Amino acid sequence: MNIKDIVNRDLVNLTNCESEPIHIPGSIQPHGFMLGVNSQTYLIDFCSENSGSYIELAPQAILGKTLSDIFPEQEAEDFKNYASKAIDSAKPFVFSFNEVPYNTTVHKSNETLVLELEPFPDGTINLPNLYNQTRTFVSIMEKTSYLHDLCQEIAAETRAITGYDRVMIYKFDAEYNGDVIAESKREDLVSFAGQKYPHTDIPAQARELYIRNPLRMIADINYTPVPILTLDDASEKTNKSLDLSLSILRSVSPIHIEYLKNMGVGATLTISLLQNQKLWGLVACHHYSAKTLPHYTRLSALLQGHFLTSQISVREVAEEFEVTQNVDRSLTEMLANLHENNQFFEEYHSSDALLKLANASGAAIFYNNKLYKNGITPVDEQLVNLFHFLADKYKSQGLATHSLSDQYPDAHAISQQAAGIVYHALPGNADGIIWMRQEKVETINWAGNPDKAVLPNEEGLRLSPRKSFERWMEVVKNQSAPWRKSELHAASGFAYALQKHINYRVIQTQEDANRALNEELKTANQELANLNWISTHDLKEPLRKIQIFASKVLDREDPDLSAQVKDSVERMRVAAEKMQNLIEDILAYSKAGNSEKVFEEIDLNAVLNNVLRELRENIEERNASIETQELPTLKVIPFQIHQLFLNLISNAIKFTESGKNPEISVKLSVVKGSDINDIISPQKDFYSIAFEDNGIGFEKEYEHRIFDVFQRLHPAHKYPGTGIGLAICKKIAENHKGFITAHSELGKGSVFTLFLPVTR
Known part of the structure; x- marks a missing residue:
């Protein structure tokens, strides 16, 4: 053989x-x-x-x-x-x-x-107490608010479970340099916390194995590799090999062994931390003598890694959400200032909210060859040169960078005020807006010189890892703190709104011969002010996930969940459902203004009868009486008129005091446009269709505001709704070259009158 x-x-x-x-x-x-x-x-x-x-x-x-x-x-x-x-x-x-x-x-x-x-090291299986381990993790999870604190607790708990001398948690950056963000160690050991390890310490093929095999143990750094043997078959033309990617006993690269010896380590355990099938970081356990960890203790350590992995994205999203909330508040304030005041550049360019919406240290707007500055900025000449450079290079796509020196040749001269920028172009040759951050001089503590991480050995035949792990400091200049996604989104949203604001100002300065078109533009701009922020975010998919996951949590009825937690999850689900209804109404409002306008000649009596059939249950439930007069036949958009009638009659039923029978009448008359409104077609005749009710009514001061988007006059818990229904009615009336008015007296009912032009 x-x-x-x-x-x-x-x-x-x-x-x-x-x-x-x-x-x-x-x-x-x-x-x-x-x-x-x-x-x-x-x-x-x-x-x-x-x-x-x-x-x-x-x-x-x-x-x-x-x-x-x-x-x-x-x-x-x-x-x-x-x-x-x-x-x-x-x-x-x-x-x-x-x-x-x-x-x-x-x-x-x-x-x-x-x-x-x-x-078995001691002849027993030594099953871990998973209940106690899970309960401990839940306790840690509840008492820690931030990811860094959670990592520190996991490092300490993992060391308690495994008995290793040192447990570190690495986090990789985009280039796979590793930061030690948490550490638990023997008191006599030098701390590695805060040190950075170059990406060459873990080459690409090793990172790939960490993804495939989440747990790796070296019991004794000084071990002698044991060969794997097989029968020698002379008929085989190629040498046999065995892929040990998933093996726990797999022998380690000689370079890695030499690297660990240079560090003075005797044994290791490494647990992968994955996010989206990518290596986010590692739990690295070091022992300074040989140490064999039993199988089930290894699994307990791996479970700690799974615990941490399950929380990484949650904590990162929570921390990002905290920043986003602050950013959004400033963005909302600036959007309100922008759309409510035509003198924005003169009065609001120096607002703190402009800086806070991107957490910038300075901002500048270049408009019509004039600079408007806020916070810490370079001098005017340097700023103007920067605006012209950016307009030449980044007019169409904008620029966001925390290292302006990588793109701008003269960046070193302004790095103290603008080491990092977010730039968006505005209408005009070199017009634009820039948010700036000051230079953040950073000292990086490398665990050894990263340029000498891997070197040829003395004979030059093969590679050797570095022998020195002395702290090696690198000073990084001409860079700012990186920009977060939420900050970039807020800056982009405001720049987009500012572009619209500038365009609107240009339109205002032009002679507008068509007064009706001018009114339409004003209305569109006001709607943009209300919907600008919502329209830039995709809300439906996150809400759907919230509802699904909340329902899953409630359906499982985990006995470990407290009644308080279940109540919180149910509240979250109900809130998401309310938000879903709001989005649907917003979409209906958008559809009312943007859908294809196909007019058909329709008997409005038939439309009204269809609406009454649709509301039959509500009418019978509230014992409502509805009187109608003969309505005309007009060219209309059928489904929109149906929606308008439905909204007005259902509102009349809904906004009637409990215990009182709703009384609704629909009356028709013909009026001259000049008798109603001298702006909209004063020479035309209009059908006046009045919807009168005996409901709760509202105060006279709200007769115009009630048609604004999201305008509510009554508490949502008593009269459910989103505040969009009447805005839809107004939009539908405008689509038909008509308009709608409201007259009411508190406690005495309301009259909503729809005016549609008489077609000859």
Whole structure:
């Protein structure tokens, strides 16, 4: 019998270090032994050289045999049943040899079942108390508000569970440099908290393995790799290899071992933290002597990683939401100032809210060759030069950067005031708006010189990791704090509104021969003021998810959830449902103004009868009486007139005091336009369709405001609604070249009169 090993002996040099085949080392760590079983025949194709140290059988006595030749026949048969189903990596199979039990973790590598057998350290399984561990995490989760604090607690709890000398939590940046954002350690050890490790410490292929295999243990840095053996088949033209990407015993890259030795580490455990299938960070456990962690304790540590992973996006979103709330308040204030005052540039350009909506230290607007400055800014000449440069390069797409020196040649001269900027163009040659942030001189504490992270060894034949982990400080200049998404969105929204404001000012300065068109433009601008912020956000999908997840939480009725939590979730669901109704009404309002206007000649009596049939249940429930006069036949948009009649009659029923029978009358007359309004077609005749009721009414001061979007006169809990229905009625009337008025007296009912032009 010829036996060969499959050890990968390729040297890692300066040309191939990024492609080191660390997933097929052909060797394992010695704190267990490995068998590779053909998944079809169940013959043993691979065996680690140290099998005799554990089960008194050398590889020669194992290779080519079946599991029943090695272990009790019943166990071998049970394993076949175990492997034929979905393998649960958290629940190892147990083999025994000479009454010694072995935890056997199993995974499939191509056609090979990889069995990794580890003896129980103390002869017991030592199952963790998952209830206590989960309860502890919930307690930690409740007492920590921010992600950094949560990471610190998880680091301390993981160290308590595992007993390692040091537990760190890394967070990777966009280039995969790692920041130590939390640490728990022995008191006598030097802290690594706040230090930054270059991306070369964990090369790309290692990061890929961390994604595929979330837990990695090195029991003893000074171990001697154990070769994996297989039968030498002369007919095979290529060397056998075994992909150990998912292996817990897989031998480690020699460069990584040397790196850990240079750090003085004796044993490690690493847990991956993933977000959206990307490596967000790591839980890195270091011990300064050899340490073998039992299987179920490893799982407890892995569970800590899962706990933390489940909270990362939640905490990041919560922290971003906190910033967003403050930003949105300032944005709302500035939008109100912008749309309510035509002298914005002169009166409001210096408002603190303009800076706060992007959390900027300075802002400048260049309009009609005039500068309007706010906060800390460069001198006028430097600003004008910057505006002209940005207009040439970024007029169409704008620019957001925390390092202006990367784009602007003269940035160094203004970095103290404008190291980072957000720029949006405005109508005009070089007109625009810039938010600025001052230079933030940052000292980065690298764990060793990042430029010397990997070096050729003395012979120059292969790579060696750096030997020095002395704190190496790098001073970064000409950069500001990065801009958050919420700040960029707010700046973009305000710049867009400012563009519209400028355009509107231009329109106002022109002679407008058509007064009706001028009124229409004013109305459109006022609506933009009300809807500008909402129209820039996609609300429907987040609300749908809130309702779905809230319903799932309530449906499961987890006994661990308190009544207070369930009540909060129900309140959240109801609030989301109310918001959903609001969005639907906004969409209906938008549809009323933007839908295709197809006019048909329709008998309005038929429209009214359809509405009354639709409201039959409401009418019968409230015992309402409705009197109608004969209505004309007109060219209208049928579904819009139906919506208008429906809104007016349903409002008349709804806004009647409880216990009082609604009385509604629909009356028709013809009036001259000059008798009603000298702006809208004074020479035309109009049909006047009046909807009178005996409802609760409202005060005279609201007769015009009641048609504004979101205008409510009564509490929502007593009279449900979104405040958009009458705004829709107004829009429909305008679509028909008509208008609508309201007259009322508090407690004595209301009259809503629809005026539609008489067509000859």
